[in-house]
Amino acid sequence: MKNSFVNTSNVARFMSAVSDLQNRGAGEACLMVVDGHPGLSKTTICHWWAIQNNAVFLRAKAEWTPRWMVRELLESMNVKPRHSFQDCFRQAVDALMSRSNQAQIQGKTFAVIIDEVDHIGKSAKCLETLRDFSDLLEIPFIFVGMQKVRDNISRFPQISSRIGQYVEFFPASRDDVYSLVNELCEVEVGKDLIEFLLEVSRGRVREVKEAIMAIERFGKRNNGTVTRKAMAGETLLNSRDNGQPIKVRAD
Structure with a gap:
């Protein structure tokens, strides 16, 4: 099978939502949810986009804690985590800001994509930590998961109110x-x-x-x-x- 990327209708829907998110009115509304049934290429499309834009792509883990999550975020940006959570958080803020500024210079869109976000859909601490990054930096965070993601996030008004775009993936036409x-x-x-x-x-x-x-x-x-x-x-x-x-x- 050829190693090609095919522009399907889900790709177009995703790209349109990213564009709309960049042109949002409220700066803090920079969260985005991508959901749909398994097997519809959510991960493939989001990973492809992350590579094109030098964005961060992380896969959530079932046992993630905020500390573990932030350390993985740092490692994905080739930053060696320090010991305390406070120091790791500051490192992440600096690294994300640097990557975002670099992307702007290159005319690209920087974002952090969290795949399999269902694993932390009920974790207030993990979601609030991601919201803290998003609020501080106004960098898009894209949550990718199945259809329960919307329901889970709706339990946290402080997070759901910051979602600027919802993208549902559908079966291929x-x-x-x-x-x-x-x-x-x-x-x-x-x-x-x-x-x-x-x-x-x-x-x-x-x-x-x-x-x-x-x-x-x-x-x-x-x-x-x-x-x-x-x-x-x-x-x-x-x-x-x-x-x-x-x-x-x-x-």
Whole structure:
């Protein structure tokens, strides 16, 4: 499978929200929530954006405490944490400000992305610490998780009131699936097989990519365009719901 980044409708939705966040009226409203069901490329898209903008990307841990979280934040910016939490917090403020200023000079948007934020969705101490950074520096913090993130954060009005943008990721559209197959697959794929993939994957990008790998393996063993008829009886992907293989049907 080609190592390419595909601009899907979720990418466009994410980029639009980041732009709107940068143009916000209230400086303190610089939190953003990205949510949606698993398998819709939230992590992939946010990680790609972080690389493009030299932003910070962290994955929350189930047992995170504010101290552990801030130390990981410092380490992600190549700063050696000091001993006390107070010193670590000051280090983080300085490092984040420096990265933000550097991004402005380069014409980029700096932000801190916290993936798997569900792990700390009920941790007032962790969320309040992130809010402290955001309030002090007015730097965007992007919280990425599943659909319970909104409900969890709504329990903390001081945090939810600072959320400037909500972005919900949706299953890939027909155009998205065609783009993913045509831009990632290393063999030519017939429209009938792409339509079948759209049906059985239900727009879940993770499953679409799994199917592309299967199509490639089949295509490289056989000559010509891989059609639904040609691949009939072959396993296209595994069902997320029951773990059973989904085979290509001829009709």
